[in-house]
Amino acid sequence: MVMPLESPISFTNVGRIRWWQRGIFASQTGYVLLALAILLVVMHFASPYFFTEGNMQNVAKNFSFIAIATLGVTFVIITGGIDLSVGSMMCFSAMITSMVMTELSAPGSPAGSLFVHMAADGKTVLANVPGLILLISLLAGLGVALIAGLVNGFCIAVLGLSPFVTTLGMLSIVRGLGYVVSNGRGSFPGGPDADYFYALTSGDVLGVPVPFIYLVVLALVMAVVLHHSAFGRHVFALGGNEKAAELTGIPVVRVKIEVYVICALAAGLQGIIISGWLGSAPANMATSYELNVIAAAVIGGANLAGGIGGPLGAIVGCVLLEVIRNGLVLAQVSSYWQQTLVGVIIILAVLVDRIRSRMV
Amino acid sequence: MTHAEATPVLELTGIGKEFGAIRALHEVDLKVLPGEVVGLMGDNGAGKSTLVKIIAGNFRPSHGEIRFAGSAVHFNRPVDARAVGIEVVYQDLALADNLTAAANVFLGRELKRKFGPLAVLDHKAMAARALELFGELRSETRPDDLVKQMSGGQRQAVAIARTRLSNARLVMMDEPTAAISVRQVEQVLGLIHRLKEQGVAVMLISHRMPDVFAVCDRVIVMRRGEKRADKPIQQTSPEEVTALITGAKEAA
Numbered sequence: 001m002v003m004p005l006e007s008p009i010s011f012t013n014v015g016r017i018r019w020w021q022r023g024i025f026a027s028q029t030g031y032v033l034l035a036l037a038i039l040l041v042v043m044h045f046a047s048p049y050f051f052t053e054g055n056m057q058n059v060a061k062n063f064s065f066i067a068i069a070t071l072g073v074t075f076v077i078i079t080g081g082i083d084l085s086v087g088s089m090m091c092f093s094a095m096i097t098s099m100v101m102t103e104l105s106a107p108g109s110p111a112g113s114l115f116v117h118m119a120a121d122g123k124t125v126l127a128n129v130p131g132l133i134l135l136i137s138l139l140a141g142l143g144v145a146l147i148a149g150l151v152n153g154f155c156i157a158v159l160g161l162s163p164f165v166t167t168l169g170m171l172s173i174v175r176g177l178g179y180v181v182s183n184g185r186g187s188f189p190g191g192p193d194a195d196y197f198y199a200l201t202s203g204d205v206l207g208v209p210v211p212f213i214y215l216v217v218l219a220l221v222m223a224v225v226l227h228h229s230a231f232g233r234h235v236f237a238l239g240g241n242e243k244a245a246e247l248t249g250i251p252v253v254r255v256k257i258e259v260y261v262i263c264a265l266a267a268g269l270q271g272i273i274i275s276g277w278l279g280s281a282p283a284n285m286a287t288s289y290e291l292n293v294i295a296a297a298v299i300g301g302a303n304l305a306g307g308i309g310g311p312l313g314a315i316v317g318c319v320l321l322e323v324i325r326n327g328l329v330l331a332q333v334s335s336y337w338q339q340t341l342v343g344v345i346i347i348l349a350v351l352v353d354r355i356r357s358r359m360v
Numbered sequence: 361m362t363h364a365e366a367t368p369v370l371e372l373t374g375i376g377k378e379f380g381a382i383r384a385l386h387e388v389d390l391k392v393l394p395g396e397v398v399g400l401m402g403d404n405g406a407g408k409s410t411l412v413k414i415i416a417g418n419f420r421p422s423h424g425e426i427r428f429a430g431s432a433v434h435f436n437r438p439v440d441a442r443a444v445g446i447e448v449v450y451q452d453l454a455l456a457d458n459l460t461a462a463a464n465v466f467l468g469r470e471l472k473r474k475f476g477p478l479a480v481l482d483h484k485a486m487a488a489r490a491l492e493l494f495g496e497l498r499s500e501t502r503p504d505d506l507v508k509q510m511s512g513g514q515r516q517a518v519a520i521a522r523t524r525l526s527n528a529r530l531v532m533m534d535e536p537t538a539a540i541s542v543r544q545v546e547q548v549l550g551l552i553h554r555l556k557e558q559g560v561a562v563m564l565i566s567h568r569m570p571d572v573f574a575v576c577d578r579v580i581v582m583r584r585g586e587k588r589a590d591k592p593i594q595q596t597s598p599e600e601v602t603a604l605i606t607g608a609k610e611a612a
Contacts, residue, residue: 224480228483229480236456236459250467307456
């Protein structure tokens with residue numbers, strides 16, 4: 001923004017912060033983005049297969065599988081909270097979605113007769129209203145995520161429990177419920193709308209995987225919300241100084257509940273997308289994904305102390321993790337090394353940022 | 361006294377506050393006139409903070425009446441006090457370090473532009489208004505700089521600029537000079553003068569005798585929950601105020 005010339009103050013003692021000392025250039029996200037670019041170049045020379053269309057599609061799809069949840073958890077991290085229940089939430093939402101879909105698609109059952117009928121041949125099940133079952137099952141899957149998010153938010157913002165403990169509890173509760181409702185077996189999307197479901201979750205548009213398209217759209221929405229809405233401003237303020245936020249009249253409780261709901265919904269959506277790719281929602285699906293998601297957010301520059309983070313960082317973190325995994329596979333290194341390397345990168349990324357902020 | 365006839369901005373009569381068996385305040389009367397800088401002094405536990413919190417709407421008084429600009433007011437929450445024109449600059453300034461100066465000034469009262477049902481932040485208008493406010497306060501503060509990177513004096517300017525947004529008529533400052541350098545103390549005292557020039561009444565809560573004597577028109581001394589002195593600054597001395605604070609002298 002340009003300072004007007006008729007400015008009544010002259011800045012004799014206060015210098016202007018240079019462009020390279022502010023914004024993305026002075027953030028951990030910037031450094032990790034640079035590291036990623038270098039890594040991509042190195043990969044290009046190391047393996048002729050890396051920049052092929054098939055491999056790129058594969059990479060795009062794979063990082064989209066954790067990136068949407070990472071966007072959600074980034075909201076929570078910016079407020080200075082944490083959500084450990086995202087992995088379980090992914091599984092439970094996916095499971096509820098496919099169970100509701102299967103249930104509503106069973107002809108003869110009380111609920112099913114409203115939605116489906118048998119075709120003339122007596123074997124094929126037809127939908128009364130195409131797409132309606134899918135819509136209701138998606139709403140059911142996201143609905144349970146909404147409820148879990150509200151419970152998390154209520155315990156943390158209203159009852160004042162620690163985010164770590166609350167969401168650790170929720171991790172276990174939701175995973176347990178997943179085993180209970182499916183009797184430990186998981187569930188499969190079924191019925192006449194299953195084809196729509198697969199098209200919406202694991203299809204592609206002009207060669208671009210749909211999860212990647214969802215990710216880009218959601219990331220853009222998140223960027224606008226964080227930087228151009230009062231809600232986004234309040235999310236940052238909450239992470240920067242919660243007491244100040246309270247004193248200046250920001251509705252702290254409401255904002256906190258909202259971020260946990262957003263996080264749970266993002267995780268739910270992510271789980272539904274993953275189940276479309278897997279073709280099922282097993283009861284142990286996405287176990288310990290919360291660690292990947294939080295690691296990606298932290299590598300991308302979200303600060304666990306609160307106040308810093310954004311969608312670009314979340315995506316950069318996810319891409320970096322996936323490129324490394326992909327690179328290790330192409331280099332025929334045992335994929336068991338991946339976890340070790342991820343750990344090293346988390347520490348390195350945070351270390352570089354610490355060194356930089358000491359130097360300024 | 362030139363403006364003895366003016367309506368006081370703030371008038372407290374017989375304010376008392378009990379917390380259970382503890383009497384924190386007893387029969388406090390005081391008046392603050394427009395454009396007047398009043399120093400509120402007292403040792404720890406003298407009742408200063410309780411009094412400030414009652415005026416700011418954090419507590420309700422057990423007894424007595426608060427009149428603001430001539431009419432009786434009852435505050436249930438700090439927001440109520442802010443609505444009539446009382447702003448508080450807190451000791452720790454209540455700033456979010458990770459946001460810019462302009463964002464902090466407008467925190468909780470962001471300016472927005474409407475696009476149909478959506479309201480987006482009006483960054484330009486907020487930066488321009490913040491720059492104007494910093495200009496009024498003669499503070500070299502850029503609206504787009506992060507508060508994290510600012511000096512103590514600039515941070516004070518941001519916190520004070522916030523009070524100027526709503527055209528506050530009474531600004532209470534809790535220990536604004538407690539933890540900053542000598543040069544920055546000068547700046548803060550300058551800021552208080554700016555507020556006074558614009559007809560804003562200021563209540564300065566401070567332990568630092570030189571600061572109180574440098575900017576205040578009047579000094580009020582609290583001890584053991586009671587007002588022990590209320591004097592124009594010319595008619596008293598640091599020695600007398602110290603004696604009043606410690607109790608070496610009972611009242612003046």
